[in-house]
Amino acid sequence: MEVQPVREQPDRERDVALVLLKELGSAVIPQVRSNIHCLTIVGQIEGHMVLPPQNKTTRYEHILPQLVALEQHPDIEGVLLILNTVGGDVEAGLAIAEMVASLSKPNVSLVLGGGHSIGVPVAVAARYSFITETASMTIHPIRLAGLVIGVPQTWEYLEKMQDRVIRFVVKHSRIDEWRLREMMFRSGELARDIGTVLIGREAVECGLIDEVGGIGRAMAKLRELIDAARQQRPVPIQ
Numbered sequence: 001m002e003v004q005p006v007r008e009q010p011d012r013e014r015d016v017a018l019v020l021l022k023e024l025g026s027a028v029i030p031q032v033r034s035n036i037h038c039l040t041i042v043g044q045i046e047g048h049m050v051l052p053p054q055n056k057t058t059r060y061e062h063i064l065p066q067l068v069a070l071e072q073h074p075d076i077e078g079v080l081l082i083l084n085t086v087g088g089d090v091e092a093g094l095a096i097a098e099m100v101a102s103l104s105k106p107n108v109s110l111v112l113g114g115g116h117s118i119g120v121p122v123a124v125a126a127r128y129s130f131i132t133e134t135a136s137m138t139i140h141p142i143r144l145a146g147l148v149i150g151v152p153q154t155w156e157y158l159e160k161m162q163d164r165v166i167r168f169v170v171k172h173s174r175i176d177e178w179r180l181r182e183m184m185f186r187s188g189e190l191a192r193d194i195g196t197v198l199i200g201r202e203a204v205e206c207g208l209i210d211e212v213g214g215i216g217r218a219m220a221k222l223r224e225l226i227d228a229a230r231q232q233r234p235v236p237i238q
Helices: 008-024 060-072 090-101 119-124 152-171 177-184 201-205 215-232
Strands: 036-046 057-059 078-088 107-115 128-131 136-139 196-199
Touching: 036 060, 036 090, 036 119, 036 215, 057 060, 057 078, 060 090, 078 090, 078 119, 078 215, 090 119, 090 152, 107 119, 107 215, 119 128, 119 136, 119 152, 128 215, 136 177, 152 177, 177 196, 196 201
Parallel strands: 036 057, 036 078, 078 107, 107 128, 107 136
Antiparallel strands: 136 196
């Protein structure tokens, strides 16, 4: 009697295909070995408070260790940052932005859909930034949620937080501080709020974003920065 071998591999492949179909809508995901890592900032940036389960969130405690690992990884030469975020926790967003700005490896950001509120510093933190034609960015003052104590110190705290964001954006983009403040406190453009919405090319014209473009242009620019970084590396002495 001949014993048939156990066919575990096809069953495992079928299970993987079913998981991919359920989670990603595709049975086959192309696997590409690359020296570029893609990092996504989507939904709401979650900070010290846990958001409801129905919210699409990006947790800063997930992103920061990834950035540390990318800085150390010998095979990763560049980082592509994809943003489609409504903003979120100010300190968490600034923490991510500072980490991106301090990466020694070339990095490029691409705003798709939206890069609103605290997403603005994250977008401009990269060495070169892109925005698509239809993407938007909302610039507005910092808000407080929950219990607010009506004392002068509350206003001073808000003002210091606001200055932190403004200084970072001005330092890492081509926009003037007076213009950023004017757009931030502009009235009449947003319903029941103050601020400014920039669409695609408008963000480039004011100096906030470097260039209008999509994924192809962003990847080409990142490869260009990687090639420049390779040329600047010291040649080992034989």
